[in-house]
Amino acid sequence: MSTLKLTLFSSIFLLVSSRINTYTWPDPKTDILEAIYYQQSGYDGRRFGFFVRSCDIGAGNIGPGRTNSAEWVRTAYHDMATADVEAGTGGMDASIGFERDRPENVGRAFTDTLLFFEDFMSVHSSMADLIALGAVMSITACTASASQRPIYLSFRGGRIDATGPGPLGVPEPHQDLATHINSFKKQGFNVTEMIALVACGHSLGGVNGRDFPEIVSVKNDSTNIESKRNFDTTQTVLDNNIALFQRMIDTVPKTVQLSGVIAPISVKPNNIFIAVKQDGNMTITGDIRTTTGWHPYSPAFECHVLSSFTVEVIDDGQSTVYTNGGAGFPIQTDIIPQAGLSCGTIFLGTSYSLNLTVAVRDDFQLQQVILTIPIPIQQAGSIVPRFELYIQTMQRTKTLNGTGYSFRGGLKDIGMPFQLWKGLGSCSLD
Numbered sequence: 001m002s003t004l005k006l007t008l009f010s011s012i013f014l015l016v017s018s019r020i021n022t023y024t025w026p027d028p029k030t031d032i033l034e035a036i037y038y039q040q041s042g043y044d045g046r047r048f049g050f051f052v053r054s055c056d057i058g059a060g061n062i063g064p065g066r067t068n069s070a071e072w073v074r075t076a077y078h079d080m081a082t083a084d085v086e087a088g089t090g091g092m093d094a095s096i097g098f099e100r101d102r103p104e105n106v107g108r109a110f111t112d113t114l115l116f117f118e119d120f121m122s123v124h125s126s127m128a129d130l131i132a133l134g135a136v137m138s139i140t141a142c143t144a145s146a147s148q149r150p151i152y153l154s155f156r157g158g159r160i161d162a163t164g165p166g167p168l169g170v171p172e173p174h175q176d177l178a179t180h181i182n183s184f185k186k187q188g189f190n191v192t193e194m195i196a197l198v199a200c201g202h203s204l205g206g207v208n209g210r211d212f213p214e215i216v217s218v219k220n221d222s223t224n225i226e227s228k229r230n231f232d233t234t235q236t237v238l239d240n241n242i243a244l245f246q247r248m249i250d251t252v253p254k255t256v257q258l259s260g261v262i263a264p265i266s267v268k269p270n271n272i273f274i275a276v277k278q279d280g281n282m283t284i285t286g287d288i289r290t291t292t293g294w295h296p297y298s299p300a301f302e303c304h305v306l307s308s309f310t311v312e313v314i315d316d317g318q319s320t321v322y323t324n325g326g327a328g329f330p331i332q333t334d335i336i337p338q339a340g341l342s343c344g345t346i347f348l349g350t351s352y353s354l355n356l357t358v359a360v361r362d363d364f365q366l367q368q369v370i371l372t373i374p375i376p377i378q379q380a381g382s383i384v385p386r387f388e389l390y391i392q393t394m395q396r397t398k399t400l401n402g403t404g405y406s407f408r409g410g411l412k413d414i415g416m417p418f419q420l421w422k423g424l425g426s427c428s429l430d
Contacts, residue, residue, distance in 0.1 A: 023260065024325045025268055030259060032124040033157045037133060038264045043294045044271075044287070048120055048133070055142035069138035071109035073245075076135035077197075078105055079128070080251050082166025085188035088254025090166045094127035097384030098165035104172050114383055123374040127384045128159035132249040139245055153246050156258040161384060188251060189244070197244045266291055267311045267322040269329055273339045276359040280403045282306070284331065306331055335360050335369065338407065358394060359405045369394040369408050 023030045036046045051057055051068045075096060082090035082099075100110050117130040136153045144150035169187065171180040184194035252258060272286035284306075285298040290313055308328030312321045324330075341357035360369055371392040376385040394408035 072134035095162035097382035104170035
């Protein structure tokens, strides 16, 4: 096995971070969260933070009187509020999806927020992680101003979505002070921290009379249909203690182990596809993301000779070789999905059929190749889906003489449309 060196020439600045790299590629759970967080615009931009690119955005997509940043932070707190830190249960676990009909969770903010985040869910990006990331990006947007640099909370992944509701936990306006103190104590906050967290959280957005008429009177105002009243003269600027927000998003059940802080890696392969050819060669296509932009590549090589590659970046005549921690960027050539020979078909918008092909090394002498496909399944009582693994046995379809590979394929009816991977074509009905 050998290592390929790809040489890239850089000139345009796109992505920068002074943070220390925290992981070695590939790491599926970290890779997807890193992309959702840091790739916001341009080629392969995820645009997760588009609706909190400034602190006051809201009217364009959720209606006048509401702001996304305030609602994303509120969703994070209400999700965390089921925590019992002494018992090690609850916290940031997306149980809010099951709890939206409770009096303590009045309003449309939670439903609208979760429906937006749902588009970014996968088996490697839980709803709980996305709720935490939404708070991180909202706080960054709401601390950026002409007079100060934005504040970045540390974002870690690894949160696990709950499969049912948590206990009651969010303090309500009609409750007395003792009840509020006990609720925050259960969540891990003392009285001083309770006051700071409430004051800090409510320096964003405001209170809507539609949801809390006992606090704010309802007005007949088409420009403020929520009858919103601000609690702060700078309601689009976060004024208080950031450390409490960090604790809030990092409060998780004791069975959950959060990852290290997720920061962008300097060089990252993306959308890699390897095609096994009849002539005994392979082609590898994809992109390399560097701190200066995206670089496509498509080298060809003989079957069985490549196990990894390094990346040389030449910037203004200066060469830097990236080795992914020393071992190179690995290429898996034992069982290889064949994107060019795979396709998906949607039938009348209600069902989805996958026709998948993989190349398998003959010297493995495998009796069976089984593909597991994660499919989003709606949960009773929640708008947050869970993922269920569908099993597909791959049958031998063709031997590629002289290559050391055979193709195996399988057809699976999924029952609902879903995104499999970028680059998957549509099936021909000819």
